[in-house]
Amino acid sequence: MISPASFSGEAQPLRIAVFASGGGSNFQAIADAIAEGKLHAELKLLVCDKPQAAVVERAAKAGVPAFVFRPKDYPGREAYEEEILRKLREARVELVVLAGYMRILTDVMVQGYWGRMLNIHPSLLPSFPGMHAVRQALDYGVKVTGVTVHIVDGGLDSGPIVAQRAVELREGDTEDSVSERIHRIEHELYPQVVQDIASGKIKLEQLVRQEQ
Numbered sequence: 001m002i003s004p005a006s007f008s009g010e011a012q013p014l015r016i017a018v019f020a021s022g023g024g025s026n027f028q029a030i031a032d033a034i035a036e037g038k039l040h041a042e043l044k045l046l047v048c049d050k051p052q053a054a055v056v057e058r059a060a061k062a063g064v065p066a067f068v069f070r071p072k073d074y075p076g077r078e079a080y081e082e083e084i085l086r087k088l089r090e091a092r093v094e095l096v097v098l099a100g101y102m103r104i105l106t107d108v109m110v111q112g113y114w115g116r117m118l119n120i121h122p123s124l125l126p127s128f129p130g131m132h133a134v135r136q137a138l139d140y141g142v143k144v145t146g147v148t149v150h151i152v153d154g155g156l157d158s159g160p161i162v163a164q165r166a167v168e169l170r171e172g173d174t175e176d177s178v179s180e181r182i183h184r185i186e187h188e189l190y191p192q193v194v195q196d197i198a199s200g201k202i203k204l205e206q207l208v209r210q211e212q
């Protein structure tokens, strides 16, 4: 098991991997922030469980190596996660960034990158975990929702919170209109959080709960 991360803003860029299952706009925001010099990191690997996902094309365009797999080709979740873990270690990845990776993780990944794996979720957790978080918030009738970046602890969108931003809901809002505002905030927040970790401003080990 790797102990919780302690990055100290050294000269070397932080070696990261992004996991995604879909469009990959957050992947793109991170890749762009690196290219623009706003994020002192290297994108060593994209991990994707959907060969047809648009994020695979984005990785190819950005020149980022990808490990793309079909879960049904493996006997179980642990088996593909063991392979992912091998690839992460081969690439000496220091921080795993989940960005719309729509699979529950097993202990293989959670323990393998304990304290070194982030997720972004489109709600103010612990409200509205799981799928369709924006729709859940609209259906509930909340006035404020938002975005959460948290350390992954193996539960459904749970774990110590690293950063949050609020998004106010407006009269006439739809799932699309709110999702668009949330995405804009995610694209600013996620690269910024990763940069703050790379520079040592955010210390993940301080956020990891004592009991775990």
Ligand code: GAR
Pocket (backbone or CB within 6 Å): 020, 021, 022, 023, 024, 025, 026, 027, 099, 100, 101, 120, 121, 122, 130, 131, 132, 133, 157, 183, 186
């Ligand atoms: C993002 O909005 C992210 O918060 C959400 O998936 C979207 C992926 O968008 N993640 C979850 O709902 C996790 N439970 P993207 O593929 O365009 O980056």
